[in-house]
Structures are given as C-alpha cells and as structure tokens.
Amino acid sequence: MPTFAVANQKGGVGKTTTVVNLGAYLGALGARVLLVDCDAQANTTGFLGVDEAVPSLYEVLVEGVPAVDAVVATGTKGVELLPASADLAGADIELFQTGQPNGVLKEALASLRDQYSYIFLDCPPSLGVVTVNALVAADAVLVPVQCEYLALEGLARLMNTLDRIRSTANPSLQVFGLVMTMYDARTVLSSQVAEEVRRHYPALTFETVIPRNVRLSEAPSFGCSILDYDPYSRGAEAYRALALEVASRAPGL
Amino acid sequence: MPTFAVANQKGGVGKTTTVVNLGAYLGALGARVLLVDCDAQANTTGFLGVDEAVPSLYEVLVEGVPAVDAVVATGTKGVELLPASADLAGADIELFQTGQPNGVLKEALASLRDQYSYIFLDCPPSLGVVTVNALVAADAVLVPVQCEYLALEGLARLMNTLDRIRSTANPSLQVFGLVMTMYDARTVLSSQVAEEVRRHYPALTFETVIPRNVRLSEAPSFGCSILDYDPYSRGAEAYRALALEVASRAPGL
Numbered sequence A, B: 001m002p003t004f005a006v007a008n009q010k011g012g013v014g015k016t017t018t019v020v021n022l023g024a025y026l027g028a029l030g031a032r033v034l035l036v037d038c039d040a041q042a043n044t045t046g047f048l049g050v051d052e053a054v055p056s057l058y059e060v061l062v063e064g065v066p067a068v069d070a071v072v073a074t075g076t077k078g079v080e081l082l083p084a085s086a087d088l089a090g091a092d093i094e095l096f097q098t099g100q101p102n103g104v105l106k107e108a109l110a111s112l113r114d115q116y117s118y119i120f121l122d123c124p125p126s127l128g129v130v131t132v133n134a135l136v137a138a139d140a141v142l143v144p145v146q147c148e149y150l151a152l153e154g155l156a157r158l159m160n161t162l163d164r165i166r167s168t169a170n171p172s173l174q175v176f177g178l179v180m181t182m183y184d185a186r187t188v189l190s191s192q193v194a195e196e197v198r199r200h201y202p203a204l205t206f207e208t209v210i211p212r213n214v215r216l217s218e219a220p221s222f223g224c225s226i227l228d229y230d231p232y233s234r235g236a237e238a239y240r241a242l243a244l245e246v247a248s249r250a251p252g253l
C-alpha cells in the first residue's frame, strides 16, 4: 500500500492542511490511513487535538521505539496518527551522528505498511535529515504548491532535490502529483501561478485545485478535519474531490 | 546599531515579506540597511531580483569569506544585501561539525555593524543551526505572527526557544516585538488570533497590523519592494507605518 511524503521546503503552503484533510476523506471512503507527523512543530498532531506525549516519532527515530507503539487513535474515522514532538528539532543532528541517517524512518515504518491503505508523511518546511528520511521512506511525493510567486520559485529546486534522492537513496521515488493550494479566484496572481505550474508539469498537476477558504484555517482550532468541521464548505468539497482523484490514481482501497 | 533577527519557525508567516518591505521603508527614511538572507530558499535574494552567486552567506559561514566581500547592492534605496544560496541547506550539519557552531554569523557580521543603521536577518522556517546563529548574532528578534490558528500554536514554543538562547548563547537577546501579518478583516479568525496575541504579549505587540493584501504577494514577481511596486496599496501603507514604529522604538537613524 502506498506511502506518500507530503513535502515542500517552502513554508506555509498547505502541507499539514493537505495531510489531515486528504487523510480524513480517504478514511471516510473506507481506507485505513496512517498520518506520520515528521515536523517538530507537531502541527498535524495539534490539528487533530492529540497531545504531544512520549513515545512520539522522536523516540521511534532516535531511541528505536517500535513505530506501532507510538501510533494513537484520532477522532477522525479511519485515521490513525504517529505523533511528533518538539524534540524532533534535534533529530537532524542526532540522526546525522548515527552515521546511517537516511533510512531510519523507512525501516521503522516497514512493519506497519501492510496494515494501512495509505500512509502520509507530513514534512517540515526544510530539506534536512528528517525530510530526507521521509523521502527515502516514501513511494511517492505529493507536493502542495501555494498559488503565490515565492512558492513557485522553490518548485524547481524541490524537483532537483527529488532527482538527487532518487539517484542516491531511493531509486523508486516518484512524484505522485502537484496540488495547487490557496487558489484565490479574485486575484490574477493565483491563475498566473497555476497556469505556470500546469505548463511546466502538465502530467503531474492534479485536476483538483484547493481554493483559499477560511473554513480550512478555522478547522484546526476545533481539533478536527474539514470533513467533521464544515463538510459543505468549498474547502471540504475540494479535499473530497482530491481524495477521489488520489484514490483513482493510487487505489489503496 | 541594532541587528534584528526576523524569525518564526512556522512557515509562510511573512518573514521574508517583512524583511524586504520594512528594510525598504527604513532605507527610504534615510537609514543604511543591510539585509542578510539566512534561508537556503534564498527568498529575500530572489525577491530583490538578485541572482544567487558566489560568495554568498554559505561561503561566509563555512569557508570564512569576509562578509563585506559578499555584500551586494540592490535596486532599493538605502538597502544592501548579503545573499543566500541553496548551499545553505547543508550548513546546519557543516557548522555543527566545526564544534563551534553558534557564534559564526555573529563574528562574521561584527566588522559590518557600524556601517549600517539596521541589519535584518531573514531566518528559515526552522530552529536549526543557521537560525540559532542568527539569534546569537542579533540584538533582538522581530517575530511576524500570521493571523491563523496554527501560527498561534507555535508562538509559545518560539518564546521558549528564545529564553533558552538567552540563557545559553546570547544573554542580551531581547524580543523587539511581534507583528501581526496577513490580517483579513473579513474573517473572525484573524481578529480572534490578533486579540489572543495582544492578550498574551501586550507590551510586545506592534500597533501596526499588516493586512492581507495581494499587492504584497505580487511585488516579488517584479523584483522590488512594495514601496517601488505599489506605494499606495494597503500593504505599503502598513509597512510604512511599521517602519515608523520601528524607527521610533529603535532609533538607528
């Protein structure tokens, strides 16, 4: 069953929002979904109302705690979570010092893979050791691309990084797709950026475009996905459509 | 003259946008301003239309090139830039391996400080070695806080980190102020978050609130600050007001 890294070194582009909401809709469609929070900010963990606790991903990566012991239930149907904690901020250096830094997460998740239809790895906004671990553990990468000029600039660099990971540590790493986020139909900039991305990466860009929708940014304060917070919002419709598109391209169900 | 780190580990909160536009208005008021791009994404560098080249901050930090040799002019009056490059992505590990990782930037900038009225350090969205270098090199921290729930969650953690830096590596590190960004007057969420921040940190929150304004996100595609792109926009007005507030609280002029 597929493991997807949701990654983009540009900050604030909708990685966490995509992991939680896409996971929730796939869970609602009957899939068993595991979300792995790889970010020391622990935003996926906080989004789902889960308190930071031990063991978290930090203990799995640095202390060898079995991943299955760190997995917790969430209030979202079909979705379980391997939570993060602030300690992950030190994991880059600590994993580097072990000498075998890049394959630790892949190994840790190996025993879990066949229990889930989908695994999503929420990456931090950097290309450090923890993100590289996620790119090595993943079968494919899902890249949220904010409809902003500065977000466009980093896309080519990210694709180069994925090429490098493919030729060094994970030969089978694919780009599963680019999903446009925070699209604001009132601005010319949004459509310019979306057009530019489709032009450069026509086969990789999802049909579904996630609109800017305040309900999406309100949901985390209620500790639940958009599906449980406001399923009739434009944001919810978009993530439902994205889940159907993902399920049709990567049947995990 | 004051050196400010503009930092927040939450991604996409307006760090780069604040560094460039605040720098531009202080330059227009007659100050000599140096912007230091400490982010491997090199967004401040790209925003100002400067091509990545050697030497950049990477060569200054890792190869000991004098900072003055890496400083370049920009098209913005009164503003010079010490550019970043993608190589900075590796600097966390490389600086760690030198054994004296945290004071390198402070030393590198020491000889430049008296040539500028203000120095702003644009930090990456992480709390890694390069960000710690910036927090050690700085006299004070300016924290952009996006008016979003997820951005609020990380604020307490950032303040704890600043306490830790103050007690270990930089005893005189102050919090210069919190500036609310991307405030959307149409949403209840924005005012709730802004109220929450003012309640927790009343003395630290700037009067000026930066509104969400598409002109701010268009400016980087023209390679210039909002002052040169659209000085009559609401975004420009807000950064002009912020510059006046900063100048009155930290007279560098």
Ligand SMILES: Nc1ncnc2c1ncn2[C@@H]1O[C@H](COP(=O)(O)OP(=O)(O)OP(=O)(O)O)[C@@H](O)[C@H]1O
Pocket: A010, A011, A012, A013, A014, A015, A016, A017, A018, A039, A041, A043, A123, A124, A125, A181, A182, A183, A210, A211, A212, A213, A214, A216, A217, A218, A220, A235, B009, B010, B011, B012, B125, B148, B149, B150, B151
């Ligand atoms: N489509 C959307 N419409 C409106 N707000 C959104 C949307 N997607 C995300 N947001 C909000 O924008 C902010 C950034 O999103 P999010 O935190 O998911 O991005 P991220 O890429 O995970 O950030 P980081 O780089 O810090 O990990 C959050 O406050 C979120 O609630």
Ligand SMILES: Nc1ncnc2c1ncn2[C@@H]1O[C@H](COP(=O)(O)OP(=O)(O)OP(=O)(O)O)[C@@H](O)[C@H]1O
Pocket: A009, A010, A011, A012, A125, A148, A149, A150, A151, B010, B011, B012, B013, B014, B015, B016, B017, B018, B039, B041, B043, B123, B124, B125, B181, B182, B183, B210, B211, B212, B213, B214, B216, B217, B218, B220, B235
């Ligand atoms: N007040 C604003 N109104 C509208 N758009 C804004 C505003 N401030 C910033 N932006 C846009 O939001 C995006 C994020 O801002 P920016 O890149 O400055 O944040 P950052 O904190 O530097 O991000 P990173 O964490 O990746 O370094 C950019 O595309 C920028 O153009």
Ligand SMILES: [Mg+2]
Pocket: A015, A016, A017, A039, A043, A122, A123, A124
């Ligand atoms: Mg995130």
Ligand SMILES: [Mg+2]
Pocket: B015, B016, B017, B039, B043, B122, B123, B124
């Ligand atoms: Mg930035």
